Every structure is written in C-alpha cells, then in structure tokens.
Amino acid sequence: MLQGVTRIGPYEWEVPIGFVPDMRVPGRFFLSDRLAETLEPGAIQQLANVATMPGIVKNSLAMPDIHWGYGFPIGGVAAFGMEEGVISPGGVGFDINCGVRILTTPLSAADLVRKRELIEGLFSAVPTGVGAKSTLRLDQKELLGMLRGGSKWAVEHGFGIEEDFLHCEEQGSMVGADPEAVSQKARQRGMPQSGTLGAGNHFLEVQMVEEVYDPAAASAYGISEGQICIMIHCGSRGLGHQVCTDHLRILEAATRKYGITLPDRQLACAPLSSPEGRAYFGAMAAAANYAWANRQVIMHMTREVFARMYSIAYEDMHLVYDVAHNVAKFEEHTVDGRRMRVCVHRKGATRAFGPGSPDLPPAYREAGQPVIIPGSMGTPSYLLHGTAVAMERTFGSTCHGAGRVMSRTKAKKMLSGHEVKEALGKEGILVRAHHNGAIADEAPEVYKPSDEVVRVVHEAGLSRRVARFKPLGVIKG
C-alpha cells in the first residue's frame, strides 16, 4: 500500500489529513488486498484532492472500483453541506447520469431460441456507435419535455408503462431541472441522439439469472433463477457532455470569484447557493432527465424486439430498477448523530439506500434499494441491495462496476477484437459491434474482476448480493 495510507479494517483504508496540503477531512476507501495490487497512486491523490474542497462533510470516499479519473477519482463519493458546501462538475463527470437498468422477461434460458437473430434484431433496433442517429426526430419543444420530465416524459409519449418510472432512482425525473441552463449547443447535440446507446463501455446485454443468493430480496425484485433479463448501460450522450464542458468554464471563473483554491482545475466549483452553482445543478438535473428518458426509449425498443420474436406481452417485461452512476443530488443523511441535508456527488458510484428508505417503491422498502453492478463484457453482472451500513458509512453509496486495470492502448496491442469475440463465442456469448476495435477495448481482461469488487462491497456491508447474471449476448457501440 502507498506510504501514508493506513488500514483501519479488513476492507477499509484511511488517507489522513496532510496526505496533500489543505485537506479538510480524511479520505476513506474500500479495497481488498487483491484489488490493492492494481491501485494507482494517482487515484489516491485525487481522493485526497477532493478532501480539500470547501464544505466537504465527514470523508472523501472511494469505492473498491476506484481508479484514476479526472477531478474526482472514478468510484469517488463526497457530500457537501448546504451552507459552506460546493457543487462541482468534476464530481459528476462528462457523462451526466451515465447509469444502468435491468429489465426482466417471462422467458427462461430454454425459451431463448434464435439467439443470433435476437442480437441482430436488437442491434438494428437500437442505434449504436460513434455518429449513430436517433430514430425519434425530436423538435425543440419535445426536447424541453424530455429535459423536464425524464422517464415520465418518455412513458407519457408511449415509450413505456407507468410502473417504469416508479422503478427509477428519483422516479426517473430529477426535481430542479432547469432547461434554461442547458445551452443551445447542448440541445443541438441532444436532439439527434435521443434513444441512442453511444459507444465506449455502453452496452445492451441479454443475461440469464445464474444464481440467487437472497431469495426474499430476489422475490421482492421479481427475479428468479434461470430467468432471462436485459441490462442497459448508457448516459446523457452529447447533451450531457456539452453541459459539463459549458459549466466547467463558468465554474472555473466562479472558483476565482469566490476565492476558492483547488489542487486540480477539473475540480472547479461554486457554492451550492451561488447563481453559478444553482445554474450547474439545474443543467445537470436536466441532462440527468435526458439520460433517464434515453434509457427508457432504448428499453422500449428492446421490449418491442422481444415481444415480436418470442410472442410475449410488452407489459410482462418489468423494469426492476434504474440507477445513476454519475450525478450530484440533494439528500438527507445522518452525520455524527445529526440529520442534515447535503449535496452528494457520486462519480462512478451507485446510490445504495438501505431498507426503509422513503424514496424506494413500496414493494422494495423492506429489501432496500436494488443496486445493479454490470460486469465487463463476458463476466457476470450482479444485483445487490442497499444497506444500513452504506447509510452510515458512505452516504448510502456503493461501487458501480468492475473498474479498468488495462489502458485502451495496451488492450489494443495485446488483444485482437476478433480473437476476443471468438473466445466469448465459445462460451456461448454473442457479441455484436460496428467494429472489432470496440470489442478489444472492452475485453474482460482490461477490467478488474467484477466478482472481487462485488465481494468487497458485500463483505464490507455497503450492499449485499441478491443475484448473479450470466451474459448470453451483447450489443456494443
């Protein structure tokens, strides 16, 4: 482990005040010995940098999928007090509300005939890859509706059923969205991209429930062994990227205006109560709504393909839940025995509210919030539930995925997309992408093992395993 970092539990480490100058609180992160072997010093530096930001409460935190990002580390979580605290695009990222949802079907593995035809059907129904265009043809007015209403807008426009938005974090529509704070440039980028999957690590995967660990929670979520499910991972596309770029510039000026000194320009921020801070929050919330509507539209296309191919009812495919990975939100938490309202930034981290949380749909309140952890291509994904431990330790947060260990450059040198595709094919996993480079880029070898990341959050109690999903086929950007 790095010099200066101390172990405080089997899976928990502390970065003390003084690790970098001007830290206001200590850093804390969760990691096993095995994952510690690939920890990057740059990621811990970034975790410590976050601890210097005004109004940070309790700890700068990182989940076991921590890695080197920009501004916050990936896997970073930090909460800021309402009076002294700040908001920063560096704690959210360019892909605002990049997130993941899981949809069940009434099908079991034996029903999944004509799999290649299914994957081709999904690939032609859902626009993917660099330069992909929407099939929706939105106008300015409809885009505004999407920015205000999120998943609700999509359902009202025929892209789903009412229970869908009830099964999203924030009911798929964040309060406080301000489309006025979203620039014309961002809207221009957003209009032709609604309902597109994007590229990079975004995917749509057909999976089978391989093992149920917690039958009571699985039953509450409508999950059973052998069931076919679909996982969708994507974000706010060019609209969200542009919102981040635009407001980063505004907040850099605000950082100087409010006399805030920071160790990294990407952490540019403004007080939560300032006009600049409020404008960023409003634009970010609008972009988050765009992302929820986007995933809703893609889920609609997916349901139509499944309904057509397997003669099943659209309504018999239920959305289990939808979680956001990159977002800042106002939440109430107990800090040192006192309830307080804070702005929680999660960058590559998932909200994991415990049992009894009023934000959850009634059917999930006893089990806690469903937490969806996608594996890398070809490795298992997991469904977990949020816990009281996460509420106490991490502002109700857990990991978001496997976390990269190999750079894209190295991946391309070491692995051929064609070989990766063939190897996955031998395991019964069909992969469809526009080009093989995208496959090498996201090969299983470039990520930390998802099993180990999930084991750490399970053992540390930040969320508990409910079920494991085996990939059967995937479409990529």
Place this chain on the structure above:
Amino acid sequence: MKNPVPVAMSFEELEHTADVRLRVKAGSLESLFSEAARALMVVMYGSAEPGPMRRSIEVQAADPESLMHAFLSEVLYISEVEEMVVSGAEIRLNEGRLEGELTGEPFSPAKHRSGMEVKGISLSGLSVSRDNHTYILEVIFDV
C-alpha cells in the same frame, strides 16, 4: 544565426488506464492547435484526412491551456453537429483570442467508425509547454 529546425507535427498516446492521454508536438503554437484537432479526430474516428469541408472557428481564453481546452471542446462540438471529421486548421492567435478555419471531410459511417467516442476534454493534466523550437501539449480525453 542558424535557421530553426522545422519540427514535424506529431502525436503519441501515453499510458492512462481509463481514458486517452496524448502528447502532441508542433513547431509553432498555431500548428500545435491544428495538430491537436487532428489528434482528437483520429482518436474519435480512426482517421482524419483532408477534404472539401471548411468551417470557421473562434474562441477566447485567458491562458494557453484554457484556450486549448476551449478550442478542442469547440472542435468536438462542431465535429458532432456538422458531421465533420477535422484534418487540420489554419489558426491565427492574438492575445488570448483564436480565430481560424477548420478543414476536413464529411463523416462517413463506413470510414469513420473505428474510433472511440470522446465525451470531453479534461482540464486535469492539460499542459501546454515549449522546449526550444517545439511546442508540446499533454491532454486527457474522457472516453
């Protein structure tokens, strides 16, 4: 006095686990901007060759790093909404103000789908420096 040695424009990829980190070199600050735009396009589309498209560009900022950030962010935006793969730029610099013309070819799905989607230009790790006659940019693209 010796003539300055012409510096060939080039870029190389540096190690970064999650994102794409590049070092770009050029013989003048103006050509550093042009080469940085081309590098961004090669990352996004796999290739960036000269073509018939022209598009004016104008950005301003207080320091060279911020100007580069504003410029590359604008190139990214133009490329996406105009469906243009930029191969280079004629740049004029005047006290924190950049004006110029981008050149390139239209985006073609058949030709330009072997790259990676760049979500944004990071301010973390962005530096513009000079070593004798060589201008050097280091930059991280979020992909």
